Amino acid sequence: MSNLPHPKGAPPAKPPREMWSTRKVFILAAIGSAVGLGNIWRFPYVAYENGGGAFIIPYLVALLTAGIPLLFLDYAVGHRHRGSAPLAYRRLTPKAEGLGWWQVAICFIISIYYAVIIAWAGMYMIFSFTEAWGDDPQGFFLGEFLEVSENVNIGFDFVPNVLIPLVIVWALVLLVLAAGVQKGIGRANIIFLPLLLVMFLILVVQSLFLPGAADGLDALFTPDWGALTNTGVWAAAYGQIFFSLSVAFGIMVTYASYLKRKTDLTGSGFVVAFANSGFEILAGIGVFAAVGFMAFTAGAEVGDVAGSGGIGLAFIAFPTIISEAPLGALLGVLFFGSLVFAGFTSLISIIEVIISAVQDKLGMGRVKTTWIVGIPLALISILLFPTTTGLNLLDVTDAFVNNFGIMACAFVTVLLLTYAFRKLPLLGGHVSDVSSIKLGLGWRILVGILSPIVLGYILISELIKKIQEGYGEMPTWFVGVFGWGMVVALIVVALVLSLIPWSSKSAANDPVLDAPNKKEVSK
Amino acid sequence: MSTAAIVMLIISILTVWGGLGLALVNLQRHPEDDTRMPEEHAPEL
Numbered sequence: 001m002s003n004l005p006h007p008k009g010a011p012p013a014k015p016p017r018e019m020w021s022t023r024k025v026f027i028l029a030a031i032g033s034a035v036g037l038g039n040i041w042r043f044p045y046v047a048y049e050n051g052g053g054a055f056i057i058p059y060l061v062a063l064l065t066a067g068i069p070l071l072f073l074d075y076a077v078g079h080r081h082r083g084s085a086p087l088a089y090r091r092l093t094p095k096a097e098g099l100g101w102w103q104v105a106i107c108f109i110i111s112i113y114y115a116v117i118i119a120w121a122g123m124y125m126i127f128s129f130t131e132a133w134g135d136d137p138q139g140f141f142l143g144e145f146l147e148v149s150e151n152v153n154i155g156f157d158f159v160p161n162v163l164i165p166l167v168i169v170w171a172l173v174l175l176v177l178a179a180g181v182q183k184g185i186g187r188a189n190i191i192f193l194p195l196l197l198v199m200f201l202i203l204v205v206q207s208l209f210l211p212g213a214a215d216g217l218d219a220l221f222t223p224d225w226g227a228l229t230n231t232g233v234w235a236a237a238y239g240q241i242f243f244s245l246s247v248a249f250g251i252m253v254t255y256a257s258y259l260k261r262k263t264d265l266t267g268s269g270f271v272v273a274f275a276n277s278g279f280e281i282l283a284g285i286g287v288f289a290a291v292g293f294m295a296f297t298a299g300a301e302v303g304d305v306a307g308s309g310g311i312g313l314a315f316i317a318f319p320t321i322i323s324e325a326p327l328g329a330l331l332g333v334l335f336f337g338s339l340v341f342a343g344f345t346s347l348i349s350i351i352e353v354i355i356s357a358v359q360d361k362l363g364m365g366r367v368k369t370t371w372i373v374g375i376p377l378a379l380i381s382i383l384l385f386p387t388t389t390g391l392n393l394l395d396v397t398d399a400f401v402n403n404f405g406i407m408a409c410a411f412v413t414v415l416l417l418t419y420a421f422r423k424l425p426l427l428g429g430h431v432s433d434v435s436s437i438k439l440g441l442g443w444r445i446l447v448g449i450l451s452p453i454v455l456g457y458i459l460i461s462e463l464i465k466k467i468q469e470g471y472g473e474m475p476t477w478f479v480g481v482f483g484w485g486m487v488v489a490l491i492v493v494a495l496v497l498s499l500i501p502w503s504s505k506s507a508a509n510d511p512v513l514d515a516p517n518k519k520e521v522s523k
Numbered sequence: 524m525s526t527a528a529i530v531m532l533i534i535s536i537l538t539v540w541g542g543l544g545l546a547l548v549n550l551q552r553h554p555e556d557d558t559r560m561p562e563e564h565a566p567e568l
């Protein structure tokens with residue numbers, strides 16, 4: 001088979017599509033993408049609030065019945081059609097191209113604020129040496145560091161403390177991306193992922209030796225079996241798995257498109273999924289051991305000091321822990337360094353979705369596309385977020401793009417692929433052709449029936465909640481424009497982009513990639 | 524720590540990291556195929 005001439009004649013003169021050198025590099029990059037800030041600051045709290053130790057049951061069920069099946073769906077689309085998200089979906093069926101652009105638009109929004117959090121974490125790594133927050137971490141974070149304005153609007157009053165590290169983050173991430181798939185993204189993950197693991201392991205060990213650590217773990221792992229009868233707990237498990245695995249927003253489609261044709265997709269996917277969950281469990285242990293210490297020093301119960309995770313945990317609770325702990329500076333460098341590395345490898349993957357799409361669409365080289373995409377992206381991020389009003393904007397866009405961007409896109413994607421385009425047998429067949437673990441009817445039921453039910457339930461619940469309760473104490477106009485308006489704009493932009501014709505230079509006209517119109521290979 | 528919390532801690536670690544171990548073993552049993560097809564050909568062709 002290897003010497004067959006191509007049915008459409010000689011391959012084009014364009015350089016071949018970039019590729020990972022080995023599947024190990026792909027697996028590392030996919031883990032680097034999946035392991036992000038959410039693993040460290042979201043998972044421990046979702047588990048704690050939803051049944052503690054009992055949460056492992058819905059969590060594992062969600063991983064096996066939705067997370068991994070959806071991961072395989074992304075792999076199948078990207079690997080079979082060898083393109084960025086819009087091109088891969090277009091090759092699957094031209095009507096699906098908009099789904100790819102929707103995912104690109106989501107990545108655009110996420111990347112412009114995600115970079116800011118990495119910049120904060122970088123600064124806090126430096127602050128850890130001197131414990132710059134003194135005895136008031138909350139006042140320091142919101143006041144001295146972010147200089148948060150009382151007015152909720154869009155302003156251009158820049159905060160140099162955030163502006164400078166943000167420019168550095170953008171410069172570094174674009175340099176990595178300009179270097180290409182293997183030399184840039186691959187190498188960055190080969191370096192940063194082991195570094196992240198070592199740093200985090202030391203952090204966990206240090207946390208476990210703090211007084212009160214056992215109380216923190218007791219709070220996290222004591223099972224509340226009654227929680228298992230609560231649908232909200234199951235929805236939380238599916239939501240956590242879904243957000244954590246980086247599925248349904250183009251990343252895994254893009255990364256899988258750089259794999260060699262004969263790659264064990266399911267075998268690789270299981271490693272990625274369980275490595276991601278393994279890191280989450282580790283984060284739960286590390287974070288709650290530290291929270292237990294915080295309760296110990298405050299003479300309070302763990303539940304009273306635990307907070308709700310996220311930005312509050314990282315930039316308010318952890319500085320408090322660092323100030324009190326023996327070798328606090330080390331703990332700080334390890335914690336914030338972990339956030340920087342985990343965030344950086346995820347940010348790379350998010351921006352790669354956009355770069356890859358533009359590269360395919362315009363048929364341009366990697367370096368040129370990186371600057372064409374990266375410079376405007378960096379400028380928007382730098383213009384909107386390192387300001388006194390940036391925190392509120394980040395808060396609203398993050399909440400809405402996750403719940404009504406990624407979640408809605410995933411819901412629509414599985415429905416369309418299953419019922420409108422009827423592509424699951426084709427995609428499952430492709431994965432089975434190249435993989436060690438085959439996908440059959442069971443996978444199609446999980447993706448085509450269970451996933452839309454679960455995603456639909458979570459989506460509608462969130463929709464009702466946000467409509468009834470609004471979002472925090474934010475003004476209606478602000479939530480309307482940067483929350484609701486933004487998620488609607490994502491869909492409009494996706495539709496418009498999918499209507500723009502692909503030029504003769506674009507990768508869509510590459511004759512080597514017309515395989516999707518052929519019938520499945522006969523064995 | 525209570526006994527129930529210790530048991531659930533151990534179960535969580537064993538299932539998730541055990542799953543990772545099994546996944547790695549499965550991957551090792553299916554080494555990468557170096558006699559790969561030419562990149563310009565999709566497997567369907």
